[in-house]
Amino acid sequence: MKNPYLPIPMVVRKASVETTDRMLRTLELSFLNEEDAKAFRFIPGQFCELSILGKGEAPFGIASSPTENGSLKFTINKAGVVTTALHHLEEGTEIGIRGPLGNGYPIDLFKGKNILVIGGGFAFTTLRSLIVYLSHPENRSRVKDITVIYGARMPGLLLYKEELTQWEKRSDLKLVVTVDWGDKDWKGKVGLVPNVLEEVAPSSENTYAVICGPPIMIKFTFPKLMALRFPNERIYTSLEKRMKCGIGKCGRCNIGHLYVCKDGPVFSYAQLEKLPKDY
Amino acid sequence: MEERSKAIQDRIRDKTKELLSKKAVDLIIGFGEGSLPLRTTPIFIRSPEDVDRLIWNSFCENNLATYLHKFAQFKVGLVVKGCDARSTIALSLEKRFKPDQLFLIGVPCQRMVDRRKVKRAMKGEILRAYEQGDQIIVEGEDFKKALNRNDFLYPSCQVCPHRTPTQANILIGDPVDESPITETHPEIVEFEKKSPEERWRFFEKEASRCIRCYACREVCPMCYCNECFVDSSNPKWIDKGPSPSDLEFYHIVRAYHQTGRCSGCGACERACPMEIRLTYLTQKLNLDVRELYNFEIGIDADALPPLSTFEIDDKQEFIK
Amino acid sequence: MKLKLDKKDFKPFLQTLMDEYDLFAPVQLAEGVSVFRKIDHPYEVDLSASNTQKPAKEIFFPQSETMFRYEKVGNENRMTSMEEVKRERILLGARPCDIEAISIVEKVFAGEECTDVYFLEKRKKTTIIGLGCNHPLSTCFCSSAGGDPFLRAGSDLFFIDLGEAYFVELLTEKGMIFHKNKFFKETNPKDLTLVKELEEKTFEKVGFSIPVDGIEKRLNLMAESSFWDRIHEKCIGCRICTYLCPTCHCFDIVDEGEHQRGQRVRNWDSCLSPLYSLETSGHNPRPTNRERTRQRIMHKFNYFPKNFDQVACVGCGRCILYCPVHFDIRQAIIWTSSKRPKRFGGGTI
Numbered sequence: 001m002k003n004p005y006l007p008i009p010m011v012v013r014k015a016s017v018e019t020t021d022r023m024l025r026t027l028e029l030s031f032l033n034e035e036d037a038k039a040f041r042f043i044p045g046q047f048c049e050l051s052i053l054g055k056g057e058a059p060f061g062i063a064s065s066p067t068e069n070g071s072l073k074f075t076i077n078k079a080g081v082v083t084t085a086l087h088h089l090e091e092g093t094e095i096g097i098r099g100p101l102g103n104g105y106p107i108d109l110f111k112g113k114n115i116l117v118i119g120g121g122f123a124f125t126t127l128r129s130l131i132v133y134l135s136h137p138e139n140r141s142r143v144k145d146i147t148v149i150y151g152a153r154m155p156g157l158l159l160y161k162e163e164l165t166q167w168e169k170r171s172d173l174k175l176v177v178t179v180d181w182g183d184k185d186w187k188g189k190v191g192l193v194p195n196v197l198e199e200v201a202p203s204s205e206n207t208y209a210v211i212c213g214p215p216i217m218i219k220f221t222f223p224k225l226m227a228l229r230f231p232n233e234r235i236y237t238s239l240e241k242r243m244k245c246g247i248g249k250c251g252r253c254n255i256g257h258l259y260v261c262k263d264g265p266v267f268s269y270a271q272l273e274k275l276p277k278d279y
Numbered sequence: 280m281e282e283r284s285k286a287i288q289d290r291i292r293d294k295t296k297e298l299l300s301k302k303a304v305d306l307i308i309g310f311g312e313g314s315l316p317l318r319t320t321p322i323f324i325r326s327p328e329d330v331d332r333l334i335w336n337s338f339c340e341n342n343l344a345t346y347l348h349k350f351a352q353f354k355v356g357l358v359v360k361g362c363d364a365r366s367t368i369a370l371s372l373e374k375r376f377k378p379d380q381l382f383l384i385g386v387p388c389q390r391m392v393d394r395r396k397v398k399r400a401m402k403g404e405i406l407r408a409y410e411q412g413d414q415i416i417v418e419g420e421d422f423k424k425a426l427n428r429n430d431f432l433y434p435s436c437q438v439c440p441h442r443t444p445t446q447a448n449i450l451i452g453d454p455v456d457e458s459p460i461t462e463t464h465p466e467i468v469e470f471e472k473k474s475p476e477e478r479w480r481f482f483e484k485e486a487s488r489c490i491r492c493y494a495c496r497e498v499c500p501m502c503y504c505n506e507c508f509v510d511s512s513n514p515k516w517i518d519k520g521p522s523p524s525d526l527e528f529y530h531i532v533r534a535y536h537q538t539g540r541c542s543g544c545g546a547c548e549r550a551c552p553m554e555i556r557l558t559y560l561t562q563k564l565n566l567d568v569r570e571l572y573n574f575e576i577g578i579d580a581d582a583l584p585p586l587s588t589f590e591i592d593d594k595q596e597f598i599k
Numbered sequence: 600m601k602l603k604l605d606k607k608d609f610k611p612f613l614q615t616l617m618d619e620y621d622l623f624a625p626v627q628l629a630e631g632v633s634v635f636r637k638i639d640h641p642y643e644v645d646l647s648a649s650n651t652q653k654p655a656k657e658i659f660f661p662q663s664e665t666m667f668r669y670e671k672v673g674n675e676n677r678m679t680s681m682e683e684v685k686r687e688r689i690l691l692g693a694r695p696c697d698i699e700a701i702s703i704v705e706k707v708f709a710g711e712e713c714t715d716v717y718f719l720e721k722r723k724k725t726t727i728i729g730l731g732c733n734h735p736l737s738t739c740f741c742s743s744a745g746g747d748p749f750l751r752a753g754s755d756l757f758f759i760d761l762g763e764a765y766f767v768e769l770l771t772e773k774g775m776i777f778h779k780n781k782f783f784k785e786t787n788p789k790d791l792t793l794v795k796e797l798e799e800k801t802f803e804k805v806g807f808s809i810p811v812d813g814i815e816k817r818l819n820l821m822a823e824s825s826f827w828d829r830i831h832e833k834c835i836g837c838r839i840c841t842y843l844c845p846t847c848h849c850f851d852i853v854d855e856g857e858h859q860r861g862q863r864v865r866n867w868d869s870c871l872s873p874l875y876s877l878e879t880s881g882h883n884p885r886p887t888n889r890e891r892t893r894q895r896i897m898h899k900f901n902y903f904p905k906n907f908d909q910v911a912c913v914g915c916g917r918c919i920l921y922c923p924v925h926f927d928i929r930q931a932i933i934w935t936s937s938k939r940p941k942r943f944g945g946g947t948i
Contacts, residue, residue, distance in 0.1 A: 257902035
């Protein structure tokens with residue numbers, strides 16, 4: 001029997017600070033062993049438990065796409081014991097990983113449809129994975145229009161700034177980046193994500209929406225999606241909940257009879273409507 | 280005793296009906312009928328029609344002051360015995376609630392019956408139990424026995440010298456003779472005869488049964504920290520597992536956190552599913568506080584616990 | 600196969616077990632307090648209690664268990680997993696409710712993609728000797744929860760106390776290995792009659808009065824009911840019910856030790872603890888006792904059945920016996936049914 005609790009060794013290849021407040025750091029990790037690298041197959045939306053022996057484990061959405069071979073990318077917000085330890089890791093250090101875990105975004109359902117991606121703050125990590133995957137030459141023709149609306153509180157808090165610049169230049173995806181407050185160098189849009197969504201007004205016909213962000217953003221964006229006539233079955237989100245085992249055994253992350261780690265973290269709003277508001 | 284209990288029960292019902300009808304309180308917390316013999320259960324009454332659920336007998340063993348934290352936003356009428364009332368004074372000294380938030384319905388305590396001792400005295404399961412005069416009648420499938428209630432009192436009740444609630448808004452029931460049945464807790468007498476090594480072995484054996492359920496902490500009215508030291512992960516004081524040193528550390532530190540604040544109600548020991556003897560620890564520390572600082576919590580409504588304050592002439596001979 | 604074991608042979612019989620297996624059986628820690636432990640001497644075994652405090656699940660899912668040890672050697676982290684079970688084991692004296700509970704926990708821990716190796720390794724290597732309940736307590740309601748005081752399911756051998764001897768039934772392949780044990784004798788017709796009488800008598804005693812049947816559907820309609828506002832009131836959020844419950848299986852994973860050397864440990868945890876669902880941001884989806892009590896009852900009687908077609912309660916009654924404030928789960932179950940009293944207040948919930 002394979003022991004699902006044993007972390008697989010990985011090495012930190014690159015560590016870089018993402019945001020000007022230094023609270024978000026991106027780690028690029030690669031497997032120590034060839035066989036582990038070959039066996040690791042994931043889809044956007046899945047997550048892994050990163051393990052620092054002596055400190056503990058914590059779940060993080062995979063920010064890199066399956067199309068980016070070589071290393072896995074995670075963006076980590078410094079908040080507690082484990083994340084602080086992850087922030088202090090130097091390149092070349094060994095850490096552990098368990099995964100891929102969770103259900104991922106419903107890529108199969110997206111076939112032939114338009115995709116609207118709405119992200120806020122540092123919840124954008126798995127959305128990056130989804131966007132890179134869908135816009136990859138091998139996959140691009142599988143879906144129709146891709147619209148991305150991404151907002152952060154301030155320009156310095158935007159993730160993956162260099163990539164955003166490149167995506168803005170692409171003709172096969174529409175990217176709208178916005179901030180709540182601009183600064184003297186910011187030349188882009190200023191406005192809250194829900195308002196920008198209203199402005200962009202993408203058509204809900206034949207479109208799937210994927211929304212990830214802080215609760216306050218979701219609270220105000222969701223009614224705008226309703227106003228644009230998006231049905232609950234076509235709005236997906238990725239939930240967060242305190243997790244430990246990540247494989248549906250320890251009981252902690254349940255919402256009703258579903259486990260966020262095993263049956264999620266990606267859920268449609270149609271599913272969430274039937275579950276208790278335990279998140 | 281049975282008659283006294285009935286009279287108190289009726290008066291409690293009358294008084295609470297009056298309080299609820301006049302909206303002098305939002306909520307009454309008292310004792311109600313349990314579904315098992317020898318037990319009562321805390322009940323929460325909001326409407327005058329429900330006051331008949333309130334009862335009073337020799338099985339009202341819980342310290343209801345522990346609910347003041349949960350119902351802090353309400354004006355509460357609380358049924359208290361002597362020890363419970365002392366806990367409420369301790370809490371008000373620590374500013375856990377505003378004085379006008381609480382209406383104390385005090386009952387001079389007749390000493391509560393130790394249900395575990397009764398259970399141990401019988402061979403089969405007790406299916407029915409009730410008070411008759413000064414006796415407890417217990418019935419099982421094939422037995423019926425009358426027990427003398429004074430032989431089955433909780434040790435903390437036997438040594439209690441303050442059974443009349445002080446600072447109660449109303450006292451229900453005849454006054455009681457405050458002299459304790461035994462001066463010192465029998466277990467403390469035994470404990471003090473032991474050498475330090477024997478004392479440690481005794482404590483070690485008791486603590487080894489602990490399953491870290493924290494029932495002792497949750498029933499105690501004085502344990503209300505937002506983050507208990509055992510749950511702190513940064514800094515991490517102790518591990519979460521049942522290693523003997525962690526179990527001993529937990530019990531010693533909890534007992535010390537209670538020193539000078541504990542009213543000796545015994546709720547901790549009654550809650551423990553593994554029947555760990557806890558009251559001898561807390562009682563011994565209370566005795567030490569009495570000796571060193573001439574202090575007992577909850578008698579004087581203004582006197583602060585000695586371990587929360589500092590006086591220049593505080594005795595310190597234990598610092599060597 | 601039906602056999603008999605005289606009580607005068609019981610201790611030597613235990614010794615024959617201990618010669619080849621690790622034996623786990625109830626041990627009395629103090630008067631009236633017993634738990635399942637590994638037996639070092641036959642005289643430690645005590646089958647007199649109606650049920651132990653801590654349930655038999657502890658043998659497969661210990662309260663604290665080291666998952667793996669780690670040691671940093673140079674730049675490398677070496678991990679040693681602790682799942683191996685070196686010797687075959689026997690669990691003796693577990694009641695049918697506890698044995699049924701083990702199979703309930705097994706449903707969660709088994710799985711095609713991810714199996715909990717720690718639990719399953721122990722389960723695979725354990726032979727279970729069940730013990731029938733001649734004297735169920737008034738708090739037992741196993742029959743209402745789909746079990747019964749003499750339920751054989753899950754046991755490899757089954758013992759019933761006949762007074763001077765134990766009636767022994769060998770039920771599975773694992774059980775049949777013992778048919779050659781020198782202390783087992785033939786039964787006689789009187790023994791079999793006595794067994795039948797005991798079974799009928801106790802079955803009737805436990806009865807079917809608690810409406811567990813259909814509770815999943817009833818709770819579907821009660822997710823936002825004001826029932827939860829009242830029922831949690833007296834609960835103080837200690838964890839006795841979840842720790843002593845034979846089907847509760849939530850756990851916490853922590854690292855102990857330091858950076859160079861240490862272990863990853865799992866400990867029992869409880870959904871009634873406020874820290875259970877507290878997120879690092881400070882947000883707690885179950886901020887008060889109301890939500891946590893609801894989670895416990897809904898999980899046992901609604902969420903678990905949705906996933907596994909069975910309630911996660913075996914009617915052992917421990918939560919009723921040991922709750923410090925006398926919360927009676929039977930009252931809560933009755934209250935969800937048509938048998939509930941007219942005013943929420945008229946029972947002793």
